[in-house]
Amino acid sequence: MNRINSKLIQSTLAALLVSVGLTSTAVLAADEAKDFSGRIGVVNSERIFKESNMAKASQAKLQAEFAKREKELRDDAQKIKTAAEKLDKDAAVMPDAERVRKQRELADADRELQRKQREFTEDVNQRSFEERSKIAQKANQALKVVAEQRKLDLIVQEAAYVSPKIEVTDDVIKALNNLR
DSSP states (O other): OHHHHHHHHHHHHHHHHHHHHHHHHHHHHHHHHHHOOOOEEEEOHHHHHHHSHHHHHHHHHHHHHHHHHHHHHHHHHHHHHHHHHHHHHHGGGSOHHHHHHHHHHHHHHHHHHHHHHHHHHHHHHHHHHHHHHHHHHHHHHHHHHHHHHHTOSEEEESOSOOOTTTBOHHHHHHHHHHOO
């Protein structure tokens, strides 16, 4: 019983010390934050990825790049759907061996279509990631330009609330549109 109480007291003391340490760290951080008198800006990166000229051009480029494959996939899906409907209609009057063969062919075609759709999705995602990386790289350059122009010490991305006074997204989009 004494060993249990001793362990309980030790763990309580340890928790108390950790709590005191965290509290003092939080107080020190708050004191340091009060001393910070720098200028802050906030940017919404998703708006940059949607509204900048570079993002719009990138989106158009990706659509053009994948339009043909997307159409082929839609056409293949329509062919399979039409074949499935025909099989459903004709199955009652069809010999069993032919019906089973057509069902197998249809299942194979559907599996192949699903494989092609997965590959297409992976390719689109990969290319989208590559394009977003290019935009992000240029956007970082634009951020630096805006920070220097506005004499900002810190730019934060994605905040829960942003005062219009410190919102710099429009300026970053303009700077990005002017970069090349």
